[in-house]
Amino acid sequence: MALSKLVALALGILLVATPQCTAAEEKTCTLHPLGPGVDDTDQVEAAIAACGHNGTTVFGEGSYNITRKMMWNLQNATVDLHGFLSFNPDIQFWLNPANTFRVVFIQSQASWFVVTGSDFVIDAHNTGGIQGNGQPWWTFFTSHTREDGDGRPISLTLWQAVRGVIRNFRIESPPFWSNTAAESQDILYDGMFVNASNTNPSFAGQNIVPNTDGINTYRSDKITLLNWDITCGDDCLAIKGNSSNIIARNVTCRGGNGIAFGSLGQYANMSDLVENVLLEDLLMTRIDSSVQPNMQNGVYFKTWDGSINGVPPTGGGGASGMVRNVTTRNVRLDRVNLPLHIYQTNGGHSADAPSTLNFSDLNFIDWSGTALTSTLVDIECSPAAGCRNITFQDYDVAIPVNQDARLICQNVDGLTGLDVPCNATGRPA
Ligand SMILES: *[C@@H]1O[C@H](CO)[C@@H](O)[C@H](O)[C@H]1NC(C)=O
Ligand SMILES: *[C@@H]1O[C@H](CO)[C@@H](O)[C@H](O)[C@H]1NC(C)=O
Ligand SMILES: *[C@@H]1O[C@H](CO)[C@@H](O)[C@H](O)[C@H]1NC(C)=O
Ligand SMILES: *[C@@H]1O[C@H](CO)[C@@H](O)[C@H](O)[C@H]1NC(C)=O
Ligand SMILES: *[C@@H]1O[C@H](CO)[C@@H](O)[C@H](O)[C@H]1NC(C)=O
Ligand SMILES: *[C@@H]1O[C@H](CO)[C@@H](O)[C@H](O)[C@H]1NC(C)=O
Ligand SMILES: *[C@@H]1O[C@H](CO)[C@@H](O)[C@H](O)[C@H]1NC(C)=O
Ligand SMILES: *[C@@H]1O[C@H](CO)[C@@H](O)[C@H](O)[C@H]1NC(C)=O
Ligand SMILES: *[C@@H]1O[C@H](CO)[C@@H](O)[C@H](O)[C@H]1NC(C)=O
Ligand SMILES: *[C@@H]1O[C@H](CO)[C@@H](O)[C@H](O)[C@H]1NC(C)=O
Numbered sequence: 041m042a043l044s045k046l047v048a049l050a051l052g053i054l055l056v057a058t059p060q061c062t063a064a065e066e067k068t069c070t071l072h073p074l075g076p077g078v079d080d081t082d083q084v085e086a087a088i089a090a091c092g093h094n095g096t097t098v099f100g101e102g103s104y105n106i107t108r109k110m111m112w113n114l115q116n117a118t119v120d121l122h123g124f125l126s127f128n129p130d131i132q133f134w135l136n137p138a139n140t141f142r143v144v145f146i147q148s149q150a151s152w153f154v155v156t157g158s159d160f161v162i163d164a165h166n167t168g169g170i171q172g173n174g175q176p177w178w179t180f181f182t183s184h185t186r187e188d189g190d191g192r193p194i195s196l197t198l199w200q201a202v203r204g205v206i207r208n209f210r211i212e213s214p215p216f217w218s219n220t221a222a223e224s225q226d227i228l229y230d231g232m233f234v235n236a237s238n239t240n241p242s243f244a245g246q247n248i249v250p251n252t253d254g255i256n257t258y259r260s261d262k263i264t265l266l267n268w269d270i271t272c273g274d275d276c277l278a279i280k281g282n283s284s285n286i287i288a289r290n291v292t293c294r295g296g297n298g299i300a301f302g303s304l305g306q307y308a309n310m311s312d313l314v315e316n317v318l319l320e321d322l323l324m325t326r327i328d329s330s331v332q333p334n335m336q337n338g339v340y341f342k343t344w345d346g347s348i349n350g351v352p353p354t355g356g357g358g359a360s361g362m363v364r365n366v367t368t369r370n371v372r373l374d375r376v377n378l379p380l381h382i383y384q385t386n387g388g389h390s391a392d393a394p395s396t397l398n399f400s401d402l403n404f405i406d407w408s409g410t411a412l413t414s415t416l417v418d419i420e421c422s423p424a425a426g427c428r429n430i431t432f433q434d435y436d437v438a439i440p441v442n443q444d445a446r447l448i449c450q451n452v453d454g455l456t457g458l459d460v461p462c463n464a465t466g467r468p469a
């Protein structure tokens with residue numbers, strides 16, 4: 041204890057320990073930003089090392105300059121993050137594979153900040169979180185090729201984390217995916233604000249923030265997302281392989297591609313199993329097109345096809361799997377292009393084998409609002425797998441006036457609840 045206190049003091053951290061000598065002492069570490077031009081990474085790592093087990097770490101308000109990759113192992117711990125961890129935007133540094141973690145298996149994605157461990161709360165009190173300093177990244181990648189696995193870092197990665205809470209947390213200007221929950225269980229994210237908005241007028245009206253997803257879930261169980269507000273140029277939520285028991289409630293998606301299941305079926309040697317997903321109280325809303333031109337889908341499902349084209353992270357396909365028991369309820373759309381889309385031909389060519397990844401028990405309940413095109417539903421299930429049991433209830437999305445609705449349903453066995461026969465063109469009653 042004495043030694044760690046000394047070390048902490050030497051580093052400018054206030055470590056307060058209660059004097060009693062029980063097995064677990066209550067430790068609190070308090071820190072403040074060291075100021076402009078100074079690197080805060082050492083003091084942040086020292087505080088988490090001292091108080092990240094059986095303790096509390098309090099970050100005062102302000103900006104903490106983080107210049108290298110960081111992993112927090114939290115055990116029975118609280119972090120009060122009143123300020124922002126601001127990741128130094130040295131693009132070439134972060135793109136060096138040695139300078140990020142590669143713990144997220146899918147597409148070999150990179151992470152500059154990983155939280156692992158068990159029984160922890162990180163509360164950013166709506167005044168803190170992560171400043172990703174994304175603008176120079178987005179500008180840089182307008183003239184460089186973007187590829188999955190190229191090293192653009194995920195802002196906040198939870199990896200092999202159990203019983204964790206992330207509360208009232210803001211991620212400003214993420215260069216790439218904002219959040220990922222990978223190989224984790226029993227995680228609650230309550231209050232997450234993400235904003236990836238280009239402010240460079242040279243790129244007004246273009247989506248220069250692709251891949252700034254709100255969250256990707258992968259190989260994770262019991263992930264709950266409450267009260268999210270996401271502005272991005274890609275998937276607001278992306279539920280990837282082996283995600284189960286996922287709940288998202290009260291989610292606002294501003295711009296981007298919508299809520300995704302997938303992509304699935306990329307790694308031919310592994311099946312992607314997705315089951316028991318409840319998404320409710322969603323608003324998908326188009327924003328000023330000079331900031332973000334995309335508002336593609338309400339909810340969409342995409343799989344690679346049944347052939348293998350290239351190798352991951354950029355190519356792949358050919359995997360089996362299933363998506364089972366998904367309910368979406370109380371979904372409000374504001375000028376989306378396509379409310380509901382299922383397709384199984386991602387990354388494919390016309391002569392490819394069809395996907396063998398199957399869908400069943402998908403429920404679309406209480407949908408309202410507006411679409412900008414006449415296609416109300418576009419469900420294109422693979423002829424090799426098919427979709428079973430798709431139900432609609434109070435699916436009342438308005439299309440542009442005087443247009444005939446198009447409803448496409450291919451290879452579906454058991455579809456109920458639409459006013460107009462699917463695979464048809466016609467005016468809803
Ligand atoms: C945390 O507290 C538990 C329970 O009192 C104790 O067993 C464990 O050794 C403590 N861990 C640390 C790192 O102090
Ligand atoms: C962060 O620290 C680095 C390395 O010392 C420094 O170059 C950079 O200017 C600092 N950034 C800020 C915003 O203080
Ligand atoms: C958790 O840490 C607190 C001190 O903050 C300690 O009193 C408690 O025993 C620890 N519990 C476990 C299960 O380690
Ligand atoms: C997101 O950031 C942009 C640019 O700073 C700002 O104009 C916009 O209001 C922000 N969005 C939200 C929902 O706060
Ligand atoms: C929904 O989430 C927003 C934050 O994104 C919050 O302000 C609002 O109070 C929440 N609504 C309900 C009904 O909880
Ligand atoms: C599946 O293939 C990938 C390479 O595409 C490899 O990294 C991974 O270890 C393989 N997984 C299994 C379970 O064999
Ligand atoms: C998903 O889980 C199944 C069953 O445990 C396993 O065979 C498969 O490899 C997993 N897929 C991925 C992508 O981890
Ligand atoms: C379907 O998923 C819901 C969560 O949305 C869960 O409560 C229910 O038990 C699941 N049903 C089956 C049959 O697995
Ligand atoms: C769907 O795919 C899963 C996983 O590959 C498989 O276990 C199941 O039998 C398939 N269901 C149907 C109806 O084909
Ligand atoms: C479809 O739903 C019916 C009735 O709810 C159920 O009996 C059947 O098992 C379901 N089929 C599949 C493939 O999920």
Ligand SMILES: *[C@@H]1O[C@H](CO)[C@@H](O)[C@H](O)[C@H]1NC(C)=O
Pocket residue numbers: 449450451463
């Ligand atoms: C629906 O139309 C597509 C072509 O657009 C066709 O492939 C499919 O067989 C049709 N399905 C039904 C049930 O008529």
